[in-house]
């Protein structure tokens with residue numbers, strides 16, 4: 001199925017969210033705390049013994065510091081196929097392996113969207129050379145082709161699924177989603193029906209953003225935290241509803257690898273096209289060329 005193909009091309013030419021919303025950054029307010037996908041925060045425990053000032057504690061994690069902009073390439077894939085022609089939205093699995101091996105060779109480490117959000121909002125530490133590998137549409141080949149190759153290299157991904165496609169032919173089932181989740185992947189919403197979130201009646205918009213969250217959470221058995229705008233299209237109404245629904249991030253399209261606090265709800269993702277050779281792929285990891 002075409003997935004993002006039709007209007008994705010138009011969206012990719014779009015200069016970004018600035019042209020689509022008049023919401024000033026100061027209105028983009030997220031909850032103060034963001035749960036991590038990989039290690040839920042430990043409940044607060046009152047200290048029984050006062051700790052002398054300056055004494056070391058048993059907290060192994062460095063204290064959060066330096067919240068703010070974070071530079072992390074966020075790659076966007078659609079299909080990874082066992083054998084694919086040179087087309088934009090389907091990547092041949094051997095090319096995918098070459099890209100993964102290149103990331104390993106250059107010491108990149110995959111993180112989840114929640115890891116990125118926590119780093120931006122609280123200064124939570126990230127591994128050296130962090131990178132996000134995301135997949136849109138919830139295609140079955142993410143499990144069959146991408147997952148085993150990433151798992152073999154110690155990598156995790158983020159997959160944005162369409163609410164009403166869960167279990168449909170060619171798409172991931174709820175069991176598939178739980179398997180990926182259990183392997184450390186993050187699951188997010190890509191809407192309920194994969195329509196662009198523009199010019200929709202309020203009820204339909206709510207179903208795309210809030211209804212899909214409910215549906216995917218029911219399939220997964222736990223909350224989800226990230227939304228990816230179909231075709232990269234965001235409006236003022238959809239942005240506000242994404243925030244109101246309780247998501248802590250929104251994934252869009254763009255050409256930047258630096259992500260700022262006021263951009264948490266339209267994070268720039270760079271599309272790794274099926275037509276890209278290794279040099280074009282490597283170009284995604286650095287500043288826009």
Ligand SMILES: [Zn+2]
Pocket residue numbers: 003004136137190194230231
């Ligand atoms: Zn899509």
